[in-house]
Amino acid sequence: MTHPPYGEPEYPESGYPGSGYPESESPGPDRPPAPAREPREPDPLAVAVGNASLLGAGYLIMGRRGLFWAAAVVTVPLVWLVAAKAETWCELVLLLWWAVVVAHGWRLARRHPAAGPRRGQRVLALALALPVLVTAGGLRFDAHGIADAVEEAREDGDCVAVVTAQERVGPGHRLAAAPVAARGDTVVEACERLDTAAGYLSGGLGGDLGMLKTGFGRLGTVLGEPGNERTVEATLKHFLGRLPTADGCRTVRIADWLRDRENGPEDLSGPSSATAARIAPEALMECGDTLMTDKEWANARDRYRRLLDEHPGDERAEEAREGIRKAGLAIELDNVRDLVAAADGMNTGYCRKPAKYSQAPAHREGANRALFVGDSEYTDKLPDGWHATDAAKAALVVCVDSAGMGKTVETCQYRDDDERVRSVTFREVEVRVKAYALRTGKLVTDRKLRISGSSCPYFISYYGSPPSQRSVTPSDSDVRDAFEPVVER
Template identity: 60%
Template sequence: MTYPPPPLTGPHDEPLPTDPLAVALGNASLLGAGYLLMGRRALFWAAAVITVALVWMTAAVAATWCELVLLLWWAAVVAHGVRLARRRPRGPRLGQRLLALGLTVPVLLAAGLLRLDAHGIEDDVTEARGGGDCEAVTAAQDRVWFGHRVAAAPVAARGDTAVEACERLDRAETELATGLNGDPNGLRSGFRLLASVLEDPADEKTVQASLDRFLGRLPTGDACETVRITDWLHARTPARNVLDRSFGTASRLAPAALAGCGDDLMGERSWSQARARYERLLAEYPDDSRADRARQGIRKAVLAVELERVEERVRATHGMTSGYCAEPAKYSGAPARREGTDRALFLGDDEYTGKLPDGWRTTDPKKAALVVCAGLPDFGRPVETCPYRDDETQRITNVTFRKVAVPVKVYELRTGKRLADRTLQIDGASCPQLFLTYGSAPSNKYVAPSGSDVRDAFSSLIKR
């Protein structure tokens, strides 16, 4: 076998007698020691530069192919060193071999131990991920140092990926916490982050742990806020993964949240919104133990709305053509009509209704069975005509005394139905011996009703 002529060397790159095995062992350290044994300093520096570049690339890229490239480079420099050594005179064997072993064995031993330790750390990270414990994942990965990243870069990188996933889960929990505090975008952002981490099946348990911590904070102290959250969870598109556990939690918490929200809204006098929550509870969870409570809540809300409407119209009443008298409304909680005297709300002109007994009147719609609207009084039917002499003119005038005509409308408060629309005729004393007047005597004058006369006139409206 023939070999090409040896390369030209400079005065400071003189080939030395070497042992091929020693050269192989020296180059196996990736430190270029074999080239130094041959006196090939230029090759030593070139190999060193390439080795450093490959080691840096392996640590930076952390891909298996980088390790394969580094392995091929290791094999190449070993083979190249042996090939060059065989073309040189044989040198002392033992001393060169011991020197080469002294360099290579520590390097290879350190690399092997670092790889072994890196795999042990990876096992701890994997175990922590399987247990859903992100704190343990981070603690295990914190043991990784530069040596691990050089000797077992892909293994260390997988741990970094697990830690990065835990960091995203931490951000997800922060977003979900804002969702619990009223930020509608927090739930959306949090679940989006959870879904992105879940793309790696190895993170299923850590995602589940984060989700469980979020769900464990439900219900919130605000029942209506809990309703908003459970509604959002129900509206999610099923993903057929661990995130769908939220549906069960939402279904479990929603009935109590709807009932509690209805109660809170009742306390805030938001009757219509409260009724809507109770009705949702009955529609969506008809068999829930809170169904009777919801029915009672609906009844209370309906009565509250009716009562509020009645009170508004009563306050707006200034006569027969305004407020309740113009637009009556029902209050289903009003007392039913009964035998005897019903209490009534007397609205409109109170010249005569103000003289009725206290037991007949009330200002509280919750205690009234009737609403009586009274208009302005006018002359009613004639009772008696009497002659009167004017003291100054001695002129005699016939004065007709007439009953007091009071137009009234009567409504049953419980139903809002009109029971009567007529004019009351209030009787009273007529033809007194004297009466004062300004100017000439009037041709018509009201009788003088007594308290009993007023009661007699109005009793027909409120007594059964």
């Protein structure tokens, strides 16, 4: 007994199990016979090509639905793993699985007794596999092109171009070329961190050195990752290009920080130090001028001195020297004013600690304007032309002690309320004065002035017991005559 040819019914037309007709009966003329289910005759090449699509099409061509679903159970998680992990080893595992499925389909189809070329199956397999393979290949090719554009932009230090190029990556690229797409994501992420660092650096331009430190720290972190040298350099260059700021004193603080900051990568510290050296001279000069306007003389002088000490050959050196001179004079004048204001006697303020004001008028021949401090009982009677209104216009500072009594002028008799005769001695007014030349702060006069005046008036007033001695009553001219040797040279 021979086996019937493959594809022909194994059972007689009169009936076969499961045919739906009785074995002893044949279908009548009114009912057509049911078509017989023919077993699949696989084409090994078609099966292999169908499985190459990773859709399990080869197994469906063979009619092996169980294998189709079994392959799908493995294929779907592997594709998800490739997309999620985006690592090369995941792609290698998927590629290995692809080779296994293709080889298994080929071998399984070859073992079929009726295996052979089938044009229809090949056309179907190509129709299923070719779009998948072409699409995957095209996506991988495009992904590599995007990656090249991203890398080129990074080499140019252009993070905007990096992001623009990477935005072309779609879901298909992340399936067909996940590791390549992920590398672009890493570059974009580095650019985002650089953008954050740039934000901190911008805050540092406002004078917040803490933000400046944070910004440089983040730059250093990104620089420590290979391939980011140019983008870090571009970010740093953009920041340094915004210096100096509009505020000279703020720029000085930033320049000092850039120069003195803790050691870091040479790619950061080198350009920073060079920028600090570039902006410091002008910033020191501007800061000194600003502080002079704000009457912070000592701080202004410090900035001018730093300019001369740190940048002796700078073109602003002469201006800095003039600034130091003006600041020094302002400091002297402020000091003199404070001392004069504090002097209310011979042992206080300027009288205790005389100081100079180098730009004061010289103590010259003739009348000299003076600041009179201390007891003002008699100095208020001096001519207005002798009084200086401010230390900046005075040639002398005259310290005046409390008035005492000098030599006897005359003794007169007075009758008190009890009708008793009393003798009252009138004496000259005696005042000790010290005069200092304000330009040098040196003592030029130390004497006791004797002021004459009228004595023995017809009436005298007193409280309590009658006085035994009294001072004469000077006139304005008497006071002037006494003080004239002090203010005139």
